[in-house]
Amino acid sequence: MAITLYELVGRDTARPFSPHCWKARMALRHKGLDFSTATAGFTEIPEIEGGVSKIVPILRDGERLVADSFAIAEYLEETYPDRPSLFRGEGGRALSRFVESWSQRTIHPAIARFAVLDIHDGLAEADQLYFRQSREKALGTTLEAFVADRADRVEPLLASLEPLRAIVSKQAFLGGESPLFADYIVFGALQWARIASPFRFLPKGDPVTAWFERCLALHDGEGARVPAAA
Missing domain, CATH: 3.40.30.10 (Glutaredoxin)
Structure with a gap:
């Protein structure tokens, strides 16, 4: 099919x-x-x-x-149960739900503070009006004001990544030696920032940066095929 x-x-x-x-x-x-x-x-x-x-x-x-x-x-x-597992059992599925909840409540809002104006600027003209009106209504301010202090928000975001940092400094992926869907959940958030905005916040030498680079290289470099925003 x-x-x-x-x-x-x-x-x-x-x-x-x-x-x-x-x-x-x-x-x-x-x-x-x-x-x-x-x-x-x-x-x-x-x-x-x-x-x-x-x-x-x-x-x-x-x-x-x-x-x-x-x-x-x-x-x-x-x-497709005969192919590599995304969860490795019901426990892995439940833990992936937790990772998704953490990512969407912690990482996504922080990245929005960095990237929302860049996202708008990269949209087709037909989508820009919709995006600005809907986001500014939800945020209660302009896109420009929302990202104005983004440089000051880098350290708090990096600190919030400590649960991830603690794990991937000891093992290659959240799934251990190979990735699981939990890895792709957090990777998706950081890939969103990488592609949508030229604002860089992951420092060299950080275990999270090394893990993200390993994820970019997975599956014959699937993530790396789309260049970072410049």
């Missing part, structure tokens, strides 16, 4: 940047599955597959449609 992954892009359709789409893309590579990608801007998402979801990623596998990155990972695990 043909597999298609729908991903979020900006003006440059060769640069998918959504953290959730990267989780799904890495999960597909982890499983060793062949797939094609289709792209959409923010305002095009409601048109995908007849409006099946308000969010991406969306996976089409033959006649099956699955939305949400974690649901996609669970679907791949259940549908």
Whole structure:
């Protein structure tokens, strides 16, 4: 069956940047599955597959449609059990839920303080108005004001990564010697920042930086194929 992954892009359709789409893309590579990608801007998402979801990623596998990155990972695990496991059992699935909760409540908000204006600037013109209006309403301020003090927010973010740092300084991945979906969850957040914004915050020599670089090299350099924002 043909597999298609729908991903979020900006003006440059060769640069998918959504953290959730990267989780799904890495999960597909982890499983060793062949797939094609289709792209959409923010305002095009409601048109995908007849409006099946308000969010991406969306996976089409033959006649099956699955939305949400974690649901996609669970679907791949259940549908292709003979391929490398994303969770290595129910305990790994539950722990991945915890990692996702931590990432989305700790890392994502911090990265938004760095990158939200750069994300806007990289969007197609048709999406910029939607993005600015929706984000400024949610944030209660302008995008420019929201990122104005981002340099002062680097140290707090690096400190918040200490749980990850403590693990990957002792082992290659959260999954041990090889990655699991938990790795792709956090990788997706940092890849979002790498692709969407030229603002750099991971210091050289940090174990988190070394882990991120290992993740970029996974699956024949899948993550590294999209250059960092310049």
